Amino acid sequence: MISRDHILNKVRTALGHAVGRTAAAPPPVRLCVPAWTVEERWQRFASALEKLGGNAVRVSEPAEARRYVAGLTCGRAAVASRSPFLEVCGIHQLAGVRRDFRDPAELRAACAEAEFGITGADYALADTGSLAVFASPEEARLISLLPPVHIALLPISRLLTGLDELLSLVPNPAERSSALILITGPSRTADIEQILVRGVHGPGEIHVIVVDDRERRS
């Protein structure tokens, strides 16, 4: 408390401000949202993610998404989040996929052992090939982090142009969740002789499955 007042006083003295002064108006927010069609967004997303060594897949319906995931996991150990969209795609019925846990410790232990972490994503960003995931009771943070392979599924309607569009839709992420995580490609480092190595602490492999939902929306 002493340091608080001390620091604030020093800052006010440095600026020549009185106590209780309100901030002047900040410069206007600068957000630019391009008008890209769904097809353009998909093209950009896929090429950005692939450039980073990630895999972008587009499927026409949830059942196809399920078949694609089954082809990746082949029944090996996977932890899935409680995302409603995974439910829509029927991911939880796949062999080897675990979704229900008694407590956080059990979830964490399962994530540390699993070969795949399967999550939804609230949005994807076309220009950078990113996923945007809000931590929530449906989306645990460690599922997209501990297993060596991350598989994410989302409907194509959630594919935004980029960060600017995300922040115009969600101006204050803190109001919605304790954590908004942007995931842009597989975990990587270049700390030893600037040589690119994937999968340092997070997943070295990432698959994003974008599901067409145009029929459902019409």
Place this chain on the structure above:
Amino acid sequence: MMTGYPREQIRRTLADPRLQEAIYSATGRLMEHRRQVVAPEVLPDYQELREQARRIKEHTLENLDAYLEQFEAQVRARGGEVIWAKDGPEVADFVLDLARRSNARLLVKSKSMTTEEIGLRERLEAQHFEVVETDLGEYIIQLAQERPYHIVAPALHKTREEVGEIFSQRLGVPRENVPERQTRIARTVLRQKFLTADIGITGANFLVADSGAVVLVENEGNARLTTSAPRIHVAVAGIEKLIPRAQDLAVFLKLLGRSATGQPLTVYTSILSGPRRQGEWDGPEQFYVVLLDGGRSRVLADRDKRQTLYCIRCGACLNHCPVYRRIGGHNYPWIYSGPIGKIASPQFQGLTEDPWLPFASSLCGACAEVCPVKIEIPRLLLELRAEIVKAQAREGQNRWERLGFRLWSWVMTRPRLYEALSLAAGLLAGEGSDQGWLRQLPGLLNAGPLRAWLDYRDLPVPGRSFRALWRQRTARVRE
């Protein structure tokens, strides 16, 4: 002028062809990566983004008191706590107290220049806590017991052979010289640390006032693990890290990744506000943000040089600096190296601490050209040079003053000499005296500092000394 210049050490760096090659190629690659992603055909509004970033930083610092209070209120509203620290010891005291209160043994850390600046890890280790750096580069540096070589690439100077040596010696693993396998070794060792750590310590790339959020930018996933696995998260950040709104991240995130490593966005960006909420499966149960002053409020007081605090620690100025590219990161006296270090160190640590620093520049201007927040580094270097010369001139004057007082004390301790001199001074000064008061010195003596001194002060004309008066008095008493 150039006192403290680490001449020998620099000569050794220049004479080491292996090191020269490592610095030159690493910084060259980072330059090239950046160039590709800020080119006008790729990012046409790059200059507008820089301008906006600078404007926002300028505005935030001009209103820092209000934004600090807003940030604090927002963190509290989401169940977190804000701790204010004047300096490094106060940060360490808080973390130590927290670690003891929560029976913590193991602390994991993600890369943070601010904690390097205050030597936080060393302070905690001195109290027998295990503290593990988890960024691969930082981990190598910790095992090698060195300090970071570069703001974003801490182990830039290490070859794979050296890393193999460090790992085999410090971790007791078989010697391994392939970076992929070395990375796997680090992953395995550090994974266990993450899963058993009690406290995760991070820095912050940005603090968002309207959300009470800590923003972390990284590629490996270690910062995500540090903030997701342990039950307590402590973020340590300088008070200059604030930005007003989450929406401003659209500008800063675009500039930071591009300027640092040539990435449009780094692999992971975490926007964290408060502890885990109702029903969440993971994330910290306790969330603390430590706001560090550490000399920043002093820098803030200088309207012009305040822009030093705009820095977002991208390291682009290091990569583009012809001096850094030759002498590397360890020849700079403080944790911040390169052009930004040259203007930050003298202001944070005092002008005369390493007075040669602002002079070790050709003023080529490359740093200012690539700075994403447009800090006028070369101009500030010139101003600091002027200030240092002035400060040293002041110190030079002090030297004469000290000499004068030494002479004075020598005379004072020799009573007969003193008496003789004061008698002589009395005779000499007598002619210029005004009713027993000396207004100015006579003739040639009335010059320089003596004259300046007497311009504002009068002295009684020196006459008989205390000893002379005492002798007279005791003689009278005896009579």
